[in-house]
Amino acid sequence: MTKLTLTRPDDWHIHLRDGVSLADTVRDAGRYMGRAIVMPNLVPPITNTEAALAYYERIKAHSSTAFEPLMVLYLTDKTSPDEIRAAKASGKVVAAKLYPAGATTNSDSGVTDVANIYGVLKAMEEEGLLLLVHGEVTDSAIDIFDRERIFIENILSKVVADFPGLKIVLEHITTKDAVDFVMSAGDNVGATITAHHLLYNRNHMLAGGIRPHFYCLPILKRNTHQQALLAAATSGSKKFFLGTDSAPHAKDKKEAACGCAGSYTAHAALELYAEAFEAEGKLDKLEAFASFNGPDFYGLPRNSDTVTLVKAPWQVPESYPLGGATVVPIRAGETIGWKVE
Numbered sequence: 001m002t003k004l005t006l007t008r009p010d011d012w013h014i015h016l017r018d019g020v021s022l023a024d025t026v027r028d029a030g031r032y033m034g035r036a037i038v039m040p041n042l043v044p045p046i047t048n049t050e051a052a053l054a055y056y057e058r059i060k061a062h063s064s065t066a067f068e069p070l071m072v073l074y075l076t077d078k079t080s081p082d083e084i085r086a087a088k089a090s091g092k093v094v095a096a097k098l099y100p101a102g103a104t105t106n107s108d109s110g111v112t113d114v115a116n117i118y119g120v121l122k123a124m125e126e127e128g129l130l131l132l133v134h135g136e137v138t139d140s141a142i143d144i145f146d147r148e149r150i151f152i153e154n155i156l157s158k159v160v161a162d163f164p165g166l167k168i169v170l171e172h173i174t175t176k177d178a179v180d181f182v183m184s185a186g187d188n189v190g191a192t193i194t195a196h197h198l199l200y201n202r203n204h205m206l207a208g209g210i211r212p213h214f215y216c217l218p219i220l221k222r223n224t225h226q227q228a229l230l231a232a233a234t235s236g237s238k239k240f241f242l243g244t245d246s247a248p249h250a251k252d253k254k255e256a257a258c259g260c261a262g263s264y265t266a267h268a269a270l271e272l273y274a275e276a277f278e279a280e281g282k283l284d285k286l287e288a289f290a291s292f293n294g295p296d297f298y299g300l301p302r303n304s305d306t307v308t309l310v311k312a313p314w315q316v317p318e319s320y321p322l323g324g325a326t327v328v329p330i331r332a333g334e335t336i337g338w339k340v341e
């Protein structure tokens with residue numbers, strides 16, 4: 001196949017950052033994505049509706065296309081059920097995000113114990129606001145490669161059991177354990193999968209030299225987990241959908257003795273997913289994953305126009321501008337086989 005037309009996709013998990021970076025991140029995200037779930041882990045985080053609406057306007061000011069940001073509240077130990085009701089009433093906030101405190105980039109104000117947000121989760125269940133989850137435990141005694149599995153076993157399984165009416169997205173899943181958990185849960189539990197977790201495993205990051213641009217959280221796992229993610233994404237199951245977790249950090253913050261977590265893929269998101277699906281012989285399943293399953297899960301309409309991917313290899317630049325700095329994208333200096341027309 002050399003040409004593939006699909007319903008316009010959406011990105012159900014992206015980091016657009018703020019300030020001087022917005023012009024660059026919004027341009028990349030808005031090239032062909034119809035909508036994007038915009039992560040709230042700014043400094044300071046988006047913890048209330050007023051901040052979410054102000055952030056929405058800042059994003060829109062940089063968008064020359066119909067690109068529509070879908071806003072997310074950042075849950076803390078102090079979030080109130082009233083804030084959830086205000087968020088829902090705004091019409092712009094569609095979800096709230098659980099970051100276990102300390103689990104990832106800018107998560108210090110996150111939730112220290114899910115018991116602290118049970119009243120909030122109840123309100124979300126009643127209001128129909130989705131719960132998005134960074135699914136990793138933060139216990140320093142737990143091996144970093146086990147943190148997603150243990151989170152599912154010890155925390156998420158209980159939340160799912162206690163709130164059967166709450167729609168939950170386990171974000172950026174990285175393990176066979178997560179695939180199995182989501183598959184065995186009810187229709188109210190789904191998951192996003194990144195392009196980089198489909199294309200790479202921890203060997204790409206660590207064998208033959210350490211490659212900091214592959215370092216993201218949850219961390220790339222072994223090949224058997226990558227295979228489970230590929231099988232899930234291309235299975236046709238409605239539970240799995242596109243969320244790039246494109247998470248830019250300036251080049252010097254990545255290429256450092258203690259580098260930041262996050263990989264940039266918004267320059268070529270659909271193109272990278274197409275490669276992964278093609279390698280599996282499952283390009284016919286890309287449209288459901290990229291354009292149908294996300295809106296269906298969120299209860300939003302599918303986009304009505306299309307985008308076309310063509311087989312036209314191109315070389316990715318060594319870096320892209322990011323505010324006054326630069327970001328090194330996934331596949332920098334190398335070739336990608338597909339291009340969106």
Ligand SMILES: NC(=O)N[C@@H](CC(=O)O)C(=O)O
Binds near residue numbers: 217
């Ligand atoms: N994925 C990452 O490694 N980093 C994200 C945060 C996140 O999504 O966990 C970021 O904001 O940089």
Ligand SMILES: [Zn+2]
Binds near residue numbers: 171172217
């Ligand atoms: Zn995360």
Ligand SMILES: [Zn+2]
Binds near residue numbers: 015039172246247
């Ligand atoms: Zn993320």
